[in-house]
Amino acid sequence: MALQGSEVLGFMRVAIADDEIDVTQFLAKIVEEQGHVAATFSDGQMLTQALVRDTFDLVILDWMMPGKDGLATIKWMDETLTEAPPVIMMTNRTAKQDISDALNAGADDYITKPEDRNVIAARINAILRRTSSSGAFETKATYGKYELDRIDQTVTMDGKTVSLTAKEFELADLFFRNRDRTLSRNYIMETIWRTTVSLATRTLDMHISRVRSKLDLTPDNGFRIFTVFGYGYRLETIDKG
Amino acid sequence: MSLRLRLAVEWLLIGGIASLLVIFALNWRGIDDFDNIIYDQIASFGRPDADPDILIVAIDDRSLSEIGKWPWPRNIHAELFEKLKPANPNSVALDVIISEPSADGGDELLTDAIANMPSIFLPLHFITPGSDGRDYDTQLPIEKLRQAATATGHVNLSDRDDVIRRASLCFDPQNGSGKWPHLMELIYRTRTKGKASRAFADSKCGSEFIVPYAKRGSFATISYTDLVSTNVPPDLIRNKDVIIGATATGLGDSHPVPFADGGLMPGAEIMANMLSALKSDGFIRPLGEPITLVMSILPIWLLLFAFLRFSPKRALLSSIAFILVILVSSAVALNYGIWFPPGAALAGIFIIYPLWGWRRLQAVSDFMDRELSNIDASGDMAPLLHKEPRANDIVGRQSAALGSAIDHIRDLRRFVSDVLSDLPDPMAVVDRKGTIILSNNLVEERIGGKVDGMNITEIADIIVTPAHHAAVLDYIDAADANSADTEDENGFIRFNAQEGSTFVMRRSPVISDKERHLGDIYYLTDISALAEAETQREEVLQLLSHDMRAPQSAIIASLEGKLDTAARKRIERNARRTMRLAQDFVDMARMAETEFAGDDILLADLVRDVADNLWPLAEERQVKIHVEDRSNSGFVLAEPDALSRAISNLIDNAIKFSPEGSNIDIAIRRIEIGRQCDLTVTISDNGSGISEEILPRLFSRFSTDDNEKRRAKGAGLGLAYVETVAVRHGGSIRAENRKNGGADFILMLPEASEETAD
Numbered sequence: 001m002a003l004q005g006s007e008v009l010g011f012m013r014v015a016i017a018d019d020e021i022d023v024t025q026f027l028a029k030i031v032e033e034q035g036h037v038a039a040t041f042s043d044g045q046m047l048t049q050a051l052v053r054d055t056f057d058l059v060i061l062d063w064m065m066p067g068k069d070g071l072a073t074i075k076w077m078d079e080t081l082t083e084a085p086p087v088i089m090m091t092n093r094t095a096k097q098d099i100s101d102a103l104n105a106g107a108d109d110y111i112t113k114p115e116d117r118n119v120i121a122a123r124i125n126a127i128l129r130r131t132s133s134s135g136a137f138e139t140k141a142t143y144g145k146y147e148l149d150r151i152d153q154t155v156t157m158d159g160k161t162v163s164l165t166a167k168e169f170e171l172a173d174l175f176f177r178n179r180d181r182t183l184s185r186n187y188i189m190e191t192i193w194r195t196t197v198s199l200a201t202r203t204l205d206m207h208i209s210r211v212r213s214k215l216d217l218t219p220d221n222g223f224r225i226f227t228v229f230g231y232g233y234r235l236e237t238i239d240k241g
Numbered sequence: 242m243s244l245r246l247r248l249a250v251e252w253l254l255i256g257g258i259a260s261l262l263v264i265f266a267l268n269w270r271g272i273d274d275f276d277n278i279i280y281d282q283i284a285s286f287g288r289p290d291a292d293p294d295i296l297i298v299a300i301d302d303r304s305l306s307e308i309g310k311w312p313w314p315r316n317i318h319a320e321l322f323e324k325l326k327p328a329n330p331n332s333v334a335l336d337v338i339i340s341e342p343s344a345d346g347g348d349e350l351l352t353d354a355i356a357n358m359p360s361i362f363l364p365l366h367f368i369t370p371g372s373d374g375r376d377y378d379t380q381l382p383i384e385k386l387r388q389a390a391t392a393t394g395h396v397n398l399s400d401r402d403d404v405i406r407r408a409s410l411c412f413d414p415q416n417g418s419g420k421w422p423h424l425m426e427l428i429y430r431t432r433t434k435g436k437a438s439r440a441f442a443d444s445k446c447g448s449e450f451i452v453p454y455a456k457r458g459s460f461a462t463i464s465y466t467d468l469v470s471t472n473v474p475p476d477l478i479r480n481k482d483v484i485i486g487a488t489a490t491g492l493g494d495s496h497p498v499p500f501a502d503g504g505l506m507p508g509a510e511i512m513a514n515m516l517s518a519l520k521s522d523g524f525i526r527p528l529g530e531p532i533t534l535v536m537s538i539l540p541i542w543l544l545l546f547a548f549l550r551f552s553p554k555r556a557l558l559s560s561i562a563f564i565l566v567i568l569v570s571s572a573v574a575l576n577y578g579i580w581f582p583p584g585a586a587l588a589g590i591f592i593i594y595p596l597w598g599w600r601r602l603q604a605v606s607d608f609m610d611r612e613l614s615n616i617d618a619s620g621d622m623a624p625l626l627h628k629e630p631r632a633n634d635i636v637g638r639q640s641a642a643l644g645s646a647i648d649h650i651r652d653l654r655r656f657v658s659d660v661l662s663d664l665p666d667p668m669a670v671v672d673r674k675g676t677i678i679l680s681n682n683l684v685e686e687r688i689g690g691k692v693d694g695m696n697i698t699e700i701a702d703i704i705v706t707p708a709h710h711a712a713v714l715d716y717i718d719a720a721d722a723n724s725a726d727t728e729d730e731n732g733f734i735r736f737n738a739q740e741g742s743t744f745v746m747r748r749s750p751v752i753s754d755k756e757r758h759l760g761d762i763y764y765l766t767d768i769s770a771l772a773e774a775e776t777q778r779e780e781v782l783q784l785l786s787h788d789m790r791a792p793q794s795a796i797i798a799s800l801e802g803k804l805d806t807a808a809r810k811r812i813e814r815n816a817r818r819t820m821r822l823a824q825d826f827v828d829m830a831r832m833a834e835t836e837f838a839g840d841d842i843l844l845a846d847l848v849r850d851v852a853d854n855l856w857p858l859a860e861e862r863q864v865k866i867h868v869e870d871r872s873n874s875g876f877v878l879a880e881p882d883a884l885s886r887a888i889s890n891l892i893d894n895a896i897k898f899s900p901e902g903s904n905i906d907i908a909i910r911r912i913e914i915g916r917q918c919d920l921t922v923t924i925s926d927n928g929s930g931i932s933e934e935i936l937p938r939l940f941s942r943f944s945t946d947d948n949e950k951r952r953a954k955g956a957g958l959g960l961a962y963v964e965t966v967a968v969r970h971g972g973s974i975r976a977e978n979r980k981n982g983g984a985d986f987i988l989m990l991p992e993a994s995e996e997t998a999d
Contacts, residue, residue, distance in 0.1 A: 020791065020794070020795045020798070022795040022796075022798045022799040023794065023795060023798045025798075025799075026798035026799065026801050027798075029801065064787055064791075092786075092787050092790035092791050092794055093783075093786075093787065094790075094824070094882070095882055096880075096881055096882045113790070113791075113794040113798075114793070114794040114797040114798060114816075114817075114820075116857070117801065200995075201841060202841065202843070202876060202995065205841075205843040205846065205874075205876075206843065206874050208846070209843055209845060209846045209870075209874060212846065212849065213870070218849075218853065218856070219853055219856035219857075219860070220856075220865075224853040224856070225846075225849070225850070225853075226850065226853070227846060227847070227850045227881075229840065229842075229881035229882065229885075230840065230881070238856070
């Protein structure tokens with residue numbers, strides 16, 4: 001799975017901005033291992049200068065930086081660049097409010113430091129996969145132990161069929177397609193229920209809980225559901241390395 | 242009893258007593274006499290003129306001396322009629338009752354003379370009660386005369402009074418036995434072709450009328466003897482109504498009448514007055530009793546209503562005005578031929594003014610007495626009643642005491658406003674509608690203008706920032722709702738002012754002695770400094786959290802590819818633990834000062850998330866974690882960050898103390914206790930259990946332990962954190978050892994129902 005990114009996507013240019021040199025080096029290494037090219041910056045100001053004259057496929061931003069902080073940089077990118085690259089916000093701030101603030105401000109994903117290298121790699125690839133996705137529709141897809149048949153709307157796990165309702169299947173499918181990407185509650189409700197208003201808030205929680213139990217989405221099985229409180233959910237792939 | 246109620250009762254009593262008094266007066270002779278005096282006074286202004294077509298033929302003293310002693314022989318009258326007949330009078334009434342036949346045979350002569358006259362009337366008289374037990378005796382002219390005459394009419398005078406004021410045009414001696422018109426009524430009809438007079442037709446038989454008397458002696462009169470002995474010009478008699486009657490004093494047919502002008506009035510003149518009144522329709526009709534009663538009582542109540550509104554001085558003036566109005570109305574009515582006796586009404590008015598004045602003074606005096614001694618008893622002021630011993634009477638003393646009470650209140654008000662203006666914070670007293678009735682100058686300073694008559698909401702409009710405006714108005718609106726419960730603390734609301742400072746608005750209700758909600762007191766406290774300190778503290782916590790985590794993150798990141806795997810993992814684990822402790826510390830500090838703000842969280846999923854987070858650690862120690870939801874998707878109201886960390890600490894602890902290859906079972910259950918449901922998270926490990934010594938203080942903050950064997954090692958802050966979070970969520974945490982080894986940590990949280998979630 002480690003080389004999945006370059007195999008699928010070819011190489012991409014990733015900008016990394018953090019005031020800790022250890023962190024930028026660590027991230028650059030991960031990016032390069034995935035077959036991409038990394039450019040590192042030690043503060044927001046330098047990053048924005050580079051963004052004016054250079055094109056990147058992804059920006060990994062530290063929130064708390066000298067010069068220009070993460071949120072200000074995202075705002076600047078939205079206002080200045082005609083085609084702003086996706087952003088992964090990376091920070092030591094862990095409060096629920098901070099995470100939803102960052103995602104609502106326009107960040108495409110959010111990683112809490114310190115995070116495992118494999119997780120970071122998966123998240124980077126998830127973002128890059130989306131931005132270059134050809135949107136090809138496969139009737140059958142395999143994700144680790146799980147095989148999804150989109151015609152029959154069934155999921156088999158280790159060859160055994162798991163009984164899911166139509167909504168549960170759609171939800172599972174949505175998560176697998178967007179694995180390692182954080183999906184907002186609104187996005188999920190719009191996609192599955194085509195609404196955001198009339199749905200009781202608990203309905204979504206309970207559907208996700210059922211999918212999680214029925215498919216036994218645990219790290220032992222290579223996946224986990226991660227709840228971003230106040231924002232949404234993410235299906236993470238677990239590298240049992 | 243309140244003063245109002247007492248005065249109302251007194252008022253009604255006075256009205257009732259006065260009304261009864263009037264009813265009594267209407268039936269009392271004394272008032273009759275009074276009314277008569279008034280009547281005479283009023284009537285003397287408008288006395289009618291004598292009818293020139295009436296001629297009185299007087300049997301006077303001169304006639305007696307010239308013709309002879311009474312009774313005269315009947316031929317004398319016959320002679321008179323002989324004399325009258327050629328002169329052609331309209332009618333002749335002989336007011337002499339000839340009830341017994343004479344011995345001298347004059348009867349026949351008279352009968353013939355009467356029969357000769359075309360229009361001659363004779364009197365009859367009723368004597369009640371009659372003799373021998375009869376109801377009445379009828380005194381009739383002798384039969385022959387009666388048949389010869391045109392008609393016979395009664396001549397009874399109304400003798401209710403010593404003075405002849407009234408007359409009945411119709412006499413019914415025994416109720417319903419027959420109607421006898423008055424002699425004058427019959428004469429009146431000779432000129433109307435038999436049609437009854439208005440006064441006769443419009444009233445019941447027996448009704449009395451007041452006779453309007455012309456000046457005494459103003460009717461044309463001729464002496465009987467002159468008429469008999471001399472040649473009287475026929476013009477004097479032609480077409481006249483001749484009334485022949487006795488005027489001589491010795492004959493006894495003279496009666497006292499009102500304004501007698503110096504003597505008694507002969508019956509003939511009284512009849513002449515009656516006939517005159519009939520002809521001019523000038524009889525005066527007394528008002529009927531029910532109307533008189535109403536008219537007498539009505540002014541009393543009108544005046545009593547006026548008393549309620551007027552000051553004593555104006556009440557006196559209006560009483561006098563009422564008296565005048567009654568007298569004038571009585572006079573005006575009399576002018577229109579109606580008599581309203583004003584005596585009873587006047588008596589009522591004379592009574593109620595002093596009565597009301599007395600009762601009102603008494604009530605007010607009692608009230609002042611009571612209130613002043615209440616104030617005295619409440620001890621707010623110096624003793625009042627004993628202050629002015631020299632004041633002359635009780636009311637004077639009370640007034641003096643009231644005066645000093647008012648002085649005290651003035652001082653008190655002054656004191657209150659002084660205290661108010663010296664208060665360090667803006668403060669306003671408002672009435673129930675929110676209008677400011679008292680405030681200190683800090684309020685004016687704050688809004689930069691006068692507050693007079695402003696509403697508290699207008700103050701809010703000026704001071705509060707738009708963001709907080711609606712919430713502050715909601716708080717103000719709640720004043721009335723809360724007022725019912727005086728125990729209500731009313732809470733407070735915090736808002737930012739437009740110029741940047743931060744305020745807390747508080748309210749306390751003003752409750753009167755009688756438990757009524759009169760208004761509210763609003764206080765504004767400037768907490769800008771406090772708010773600033775809070776913000777700074779929060780920033781410090783944020784920085785602390787970040788600055789403690791950042792180097793640890795850097796350590797972990799820099800371990801990449803260095804050292805051997807085992808050493809790297811050890812360093813990384815300890816770096817993470819440092820980080821978690823720092824976070825726990827910061828979180829606990831923050832929780833101590835922030836309000837709980839929970840989200841609707843599916844508890845089983847949160848536990849799974851945490852378990853998944855700790856999977857790498859469990860994997861490393863080859864421990865399996867099983868999460869089982871037996872609560873059927875129970876939700877809790879929770880702060881997800883804090884609750885996740887608390888459960889994380891518990892599971893981390895469990896992993897740490899689990900032997901390699903063992904299981905950790907986590908179960909979420911629902912426990913129903915009455916209407917309330919709790920959810921529990923039970924984390925069961927298969928470790929060595931918790932030592933009995935440490936168990937009681939396992940969750941106390943900073944409990945440290947050096948002993949390697951003991952369970953709580955390294956969990957000092959972690960477990961204290963768990964308890965802090967559990968309590969903050971309205972739940973609890975406990976730990977116990979299972980019989981067959983291992984420990985259970987049970988976190989209990991109240992379940993959030995579907996309704997409370999939204």
